[in-house]
Amino acid sequence: MARRTTQTAAQPQPACRGYSWSLFYGSDDESKDRAAAREATAKRLCARCPMRQACLDEELARKPFDQHGVRGAMTADERRAEIARRAVANQT
Numbered sequence: 001m002a003r004r005t006t007q008t009a010a011q012p013q014p015a016c017r018g019y020s021w022s023l024f025y026g027s028d029d030e031s032k033d034r035a036a037a038r039e040a041t042a043k044r045l046c047a048r049c050p051m052r053q054a055c056l057d058e059e060l061a062r063k064p065f066d067q068h069g070v071r072g073a074m075t076a077d078e079r080r081a082e083i084a085r086r087a088v089a090n091q092t
Helices: 032-047 052-061 076-091
Strands: none
Touching: 032 052, 052 076
16 A cells, blocks of 8 residues: 655645646637736746756656646747757767
8 A cells, every 4th residue: 555645844845836727828819918928927936946847857758748838937839949959968
């Protein structure tokens, strides 16, 4: 039987905890200006998160990664570019 662990104050908590996923994913009918503002807010929240790098690494390791939203302070386009950058770096 698996043991359940409990969260303690010493364990880092994600900065996004308690926020609506709509902050990170938006909606299909969202204007470009509204999407840009929402993404900037989400990225600022991620930037101060103690789990940002772990979140980003987990997302980049997913096959395929999420094609939408902000994860680890990066948009889907930024994550695509990061995957390409890492692929080039691994070839050298």
